[in-house]
Amino acid sequence: MPQRPHPVGTGTDADWWRQAVVYQVYPRSFADADGDGIGDIRGVTSRLPYLAELGVDAVWLSPFYPSELADGGYDVADYRDVDPRLGTLDDFHAMVTEADRLGLKIVVDIVPNHSSHQHVWFQEALAAGPGSAARERYVFREGRGEQGELPPTDWPSSFGGPAWTRVPDGQWYLHLYAPEQPDFNWDNPEVREDFHTTLRFWSDRGVAGFRVDVAHGLAKDLAEPLRDLGEAQSYQPDELPDDGSHPLWDRDAVHDIYRGWRRVFDEYEPPRFAVAEAWVRSSRRAPYASADELGQAFNFDFLNTPLEAGAMRDTIDSALAHARDAGATSTWVLSNHDVVRHPSRYALPTGATKSDVEAWLMTDGQEPSPDGELGLRKARAATLLMLALPGSAYVYQGEELGLPEVADLRTEDLQDPIWVRSGGRVKGRDGCRVPLPWTREGASHGFGSGGSWLPQPAGWGSYAADIQAGDKDSVLELYREALHLRRDLVTDETLEWADTTPGVAERGLVHFTRSGGWHVLSNLSDESVPLPQGTVLLASNPLPEGELPAWTTVWMRNQA
Numbered sequence: 001m002p003q004r005p006h007p008v009g010t011g012t013d014a015d016w017w018r019q020a021v022v023y024q025v026y027p028r029s030f031a032d033a034d035g036d037g038i039g040d041i042r043g044v045t046s047r048l049p050y051l052a053e054l055g056v057d058a059v060w061l062s063p064f065y066p067s068e069l070a071d072g073g074y075d076v077a078d079y080r081d082v083d084p085r086l087g088t089l090d091d092f093h094a095m096v097t098e099a100d101r102l103g104l105k106i107v108v109d110i111v112p113n114h115s116s117h118q119h120v121w122f123q124e125a126l127a128a129g130p131g132s133a134a135r136e137r138y139v140f141r142e143g144r145g146e147q148g149e150l151p152p153t154d155w156p157s158s159f160g161g162p163a164w165t166r167v168p169d170g171q172w173y174l175h176l177y178a179p180e181q182p183d184f185n186w187d188n189p190e191v192r193e194d195f196h197t198t199l200r201f202w203s204d205r206g207v208a209g210f211r212v213d214v215a216h217g218l219a220k221d222l223a224e225p226l227r228d229l230g231e232a233q234s235y236q237p238d239e240l241p242d243d244g245s246h247p248l249w250d251r252d253a254v255h256d257i258y259r260g261w262r263r264v265f266d267e268y269e270p271p272r273f274a275v276a277e278a279w280v281r282s283s284r285r286a287p288y289a290s291a292d293e294l295g296q297a298f299n300f301d302f303l304n305t306p307l308e309a310g311a312m313r314d315t316i317d318s319a320l321a322h323a324r325d326a327g328a329t330s331t332w333v334l335s336n337h338d339v340v341r342h343p344s345r346y347a348l349p350t351g352a353t354k355s356d357v358e359a360w361l362m363t364d365g366q367e368p369s370p371d372g373e374l375g376l377r378k379a380r381a382a383t384l385l386m387l388a389l390p391g392s393a394y395v396y397q398g399e400e401l402g403l404p405e406v407a408d409l410r411t412e413d414l415q416d417p418i419w420v421r422s423g424g425r426v427k428g429r430d431g432c433r434v435p436l437p438w439t440r441e442g443a444s445h446g447f448g449s450g451g452s453w454l455p456q457p458a459g460w461g462s463y464a465a466d467i468q469a470g471d472k473d474s475v476l477e478l479y480r481e482a483l484h485l486r487r488d489l490v491t492d493e494t495l496e497w498a499d500t501t502p503g504v505a506e507r508g509l510v511h512f513t514r515s516g517g518w519h520v521l522s523n524l525s526d527e528s529v530p531l532p533q534g535t536v537l538l539a540s541n542p543l544p545e546g547e548l549p550a551w552t553t554v555w556m557r558n559q560a
């Protein structure tokens, strides 16, 4: 296969992603150039100089495709276009060109598990009726019960409620997410071929890679009779079987699909990159990340690891080992568009679980009363720890401003389908998707001139980028300094634990060295400890003479 010409935007380095800092843009909430209250592609382009100055290597855009936004754009009606509210393909080209000028790469989100119900294929399937080829692109089945009035299986939707919806002719279709997101049938070669076309479409337009949504869900066991889950209703990674035997998730057959994708990526020079969003047991992550498949897989372990030295060390060790098994580098994530922002998670009592955090949101962020100042201090320490690790760091928009979760959005403003699908029991993810504050003053704090699709809370302006820029104590300057230093400091993929003395973790310390003569010490405890001798490169908070205070990370040159 001849290699395709390399368009603007992708550079020449095939390994650029291994130690990259990738900044996630949630386009609707980033910057709104046309003043309709929804962020857009031209808004992203206008802020690329800010991202270049921040020091990131690549920008990953969550979906910007035509969509009725039933799930924030993860319900795609057309995989090869831009939503008219967000711009045009020409705007996309201008964005890639500007990114290239600034030395930034563009990564796009690809959503292969399901489309929008507005996708032309799904509309054809509805019109064509049972038994048609059009229905074979999705998963349609007869129901159970005398009149077929019961769903074909007991599978739940990840957003709550059943995973099946009945259509007027009596058949049911599968949707592991919202009813507006019908699942594709990946046993159908036409579906496989069409996604190859989409991968080439964006690769030809200068994207350097893809973030693969729900990467572990495509290869379902659709052999008749479909298997009920019975008691095993949970889709949590640690509750999935470890042998690929679940009828829906993480089945071995999914890897064949990605080997096909790899062949498409390798048509390009440099080959296109991909990172899997695969909520699987960490021991089953490696194949997704292997060089003959997607190349990298998200490690979400920090989202559930308490900020305690022993737990953090174990998580780091295991993530590095799994990435090594795959021949990939690890990824690190403290926040993204699906979780409560980490300064707010860390403001809750240590060890708060995912359901504790959800319960806290249901009290509008009141109970238990969060310690916002401590949460931010811990977040700064965790950030410097993360940015010193080998592998790629994924930074979610606004975390460089220290944004907290907006926990008190009014229920009438909530847009996440989780809120409705859970029957009002789970508030959902809107609180981390509130449009960014760029300026302290002005309409929607510089987000755009036409308001913002989710209301910005009182006090949002105090986090604005314009007042943080140049303030050496701000979160923004901490990120900028760390990312610039990291460019020179992170030269290879090794890490050695510096202090293996028994009891070091109990004292709350995480300490490791990196090649190139520097080391990193995190004090994840309430007590200050003596600061080792040596030159301080960067600290997450001011250091009193000779001390490493509580909840502080420091990067230091080794003593000569």
Ligand code: NOJ
Pocket (backbone or CB within 6 Å): 071, 074, 111, 177, 213, 214, 277, 337, 338
């Ligand atoms: C994972 C995405 O990150 C999330 O936002 C979305 O709701 C689901 N996949 C379904 O596409």
